[in-house]
Amino acid sequence: MYRVLHINDSWEGGGAEAVFRDTIKISQELGFENDVLIAEGKRNVFTYIYSCSEYKRVKERILFFKPDVIHIHNYYHYLSPSILMAIKRLRDSNLWLGRVIFTAHDYHLICPNSGLQFYENETPYNFLISKNNFSYLKKFDRRGYIYSTLKLLQHVLCYKIFKLNTVIDKIISPSHFLKEVFQNWGVTCPIDVIRNPIASRNFKLIERKVGTEGASPIKLVFMGRVTEEKGILNFINIIQKSKFDIDFHIFGEGDLLNNIKELTLRSGLTIICHGYVSRELLLKQINEYDIFVLPSIWYENAPLSILEAANFGLPVMVPNYGGLKEMASLTNSFFMFDYTSGNVDKYIHAAIHEVGKNYIKDPYEFTFDNYKAKILSIYTE
Incomplete structure (x- = not known):
């Protein structure tokens, strides 16, 4: 054998x-x-x-x-x-x-x-x-x-x-x-x-929430390690300047959690740290959120969380480089930002119209x- x-x-x-x-x-x-x-x-x-x-x-x-x-x-x-x-x-x-x-x-x-x-x-x-x-x-x-x-x-x-x-x-x-x-x-x-x-071993049609223009607050969600290379603090610095009311939900554990909890946030921005939640449970409730973000400051390789979120209809927002860019581009509704611009409002505004509409272009590949x-x-x- x-x-x-x-x-x-x-x-x-x-x-x-x-x-x-x-x-x-x-x-x-x-x-x-x-x-x-x-x-x-x-x-x-x-x-x-x-x-x-x-x-x-x-x-x-x-x-x-x-x-x-x-x-x-x-x-x-x-x-x-x-x-x-x-x-x-x-x-x-x-x-x-x-x-x-x-x-x-x-x-x-x-x-x-x-x-x-x-x-x-x-x-x-x-x-x-x-x-x-x-x-x-x-x-x-x-x-x-x-x-x-x-x-x-x-x-x-x-x-x-x-x-x-x-x-x-x-x-x-x-x-x-x-x-x-x-x-x-x-x-x-x-x-x-x-x-x-x-x-998900199969890609059945999933009941997806469709966003409502002007809904507030906008619910952003991240799932992964809460560590420096994932860019959470960098991303928070950007949405501190946003004009939108935002609830940023963070699922995961890591050495930056205490730093995040100690931040002074602007009016209209709330950060909710959920800690560790099993992936199975998280994927059951992920379509309660509006936009998935993976703001890593390293290139990444092939982050599957992007595809998992897209499979539940969430538009995805990532920096415009590396494996992040490649994985996001394999979905229908993706938005890529540049950290040097210091602003992501135009991407949030565009993404909120795509809530519930995302999907993996070639699901068999995964x-x-x-x-x-x-x-x-x-x-x-």
């Missing part, structure tokens, strides 16, 4: 972890024999750069299970790139000759900062997709040069010196944008664009059936 070893830093979580779990489920439905390996224990400075224990564990698992395919998702937080060294040495010794598939959920493979960002003081900036402004002398972590140096050491040691990325036979990219960036930054490994499946067919093709090619 065809065997697949699935590897990821962790089991619990959304985003990459959800795709990891979906991939295993699909692999089971395809009739493959599957094994799963996630990180054990906590990391420290040394195991973050290179974990000897995870190297040994992965090597032993491969020799025992003898997979035809190893499918890797995230590994640099806890497992460390040592798992790639284990694969490399087994191959060099002809002890394992299978294929390695890597699903890229961010930009870790090409940049010490997985968000493709650098910091000046504590302000983040995006590297250019052309790589023209990249330098190893940049600060890659907001917390300071110690953390930045750790990220740089991991990257240089594993990818520039040992070239562990060469063990990867094929990269799965959930967006054309990420594929373009990887190629611009010198990745030569074959890259296939395969969309991640969204939470179905489990499509994902299953693409995974089968890659595993068995």
